[in-house]
Amino acid sequence: MPVFTKREKVMIVIIGVLLILNVYQYFTHNGLSDKSTGEVVTIESQEGDNDIANNEGKETAETNIQDFQQKCIVYVCGNVKNPGVYELLPGSRINDALVLAGGALPGSDLNSINLAEKISDGQKIYIPKIGEVQSQSSLSSSTGGTKQETISEDERKININTATKEELKTLNRIGDKLAERIIEYRQKHGPFKSIEEIKNVNGIGEKIFESIKDSITVQ
DSSP states (O other): OOOOOHHHHHHHHHHHHHHHHHHHHHHHHTTOSOHHHHHHHHHHHHHHHHHHHHHHHHHHHHHHHHHHHHOEEEEEEESBSSOEEEEEOTTOBHHHHHHHTTOBOTTBOGGGSOTTSBOOTTOEEEEOBTTOEEEEEEOOSTTOOEEEEEEOTGGGSEETTTOOHHHHTTSTTOOHHHHHHHHHHHHHHOSOSSGGGGGGSTTOOHHHHHHHGGGEEOO
């Protein structure tokens, strides 16, 4: 067995330590010194992928909700091919709604409607026939838009068979007493068969009838 001097023993120890350090550094750089490190990285990567997927799902859901909330729902009726409720994008025009409803039927009075007007959510779009009377009224909704209502000439008249006392008093030269007599007459004799029959009511002569005949109906 060889005998080493003290100096040689020191050199051998130093060389051994250096070899161990080199081996340790080699395995550390190649990722083999600690298996748990790789597992931790893998778990973090999976969690990151899940977060991305969840965020994408939330963004898609939020986009769908926004698209739904932005749609305007309108009711198209009157002299159109397919009356009904339709969904349009904000900024659409009345003409766009009319196209969805199949277009206007022959005899429609399109001149009385602004086809270029922008729609509003909850709006009623009525397409009248030629000869119908148009009137504008405020739309009772939070959107503050407007709608068109079409009232025929007969619908604007007072139905003397169903009118209340207050409604009858809106007629020319009809006061409290005459309104009460009209109601008493129809209760006793039944509904008026014609507007001329109102002259049978006590106090209503030819002059009063001439002043109210264009404002009353028996429909």
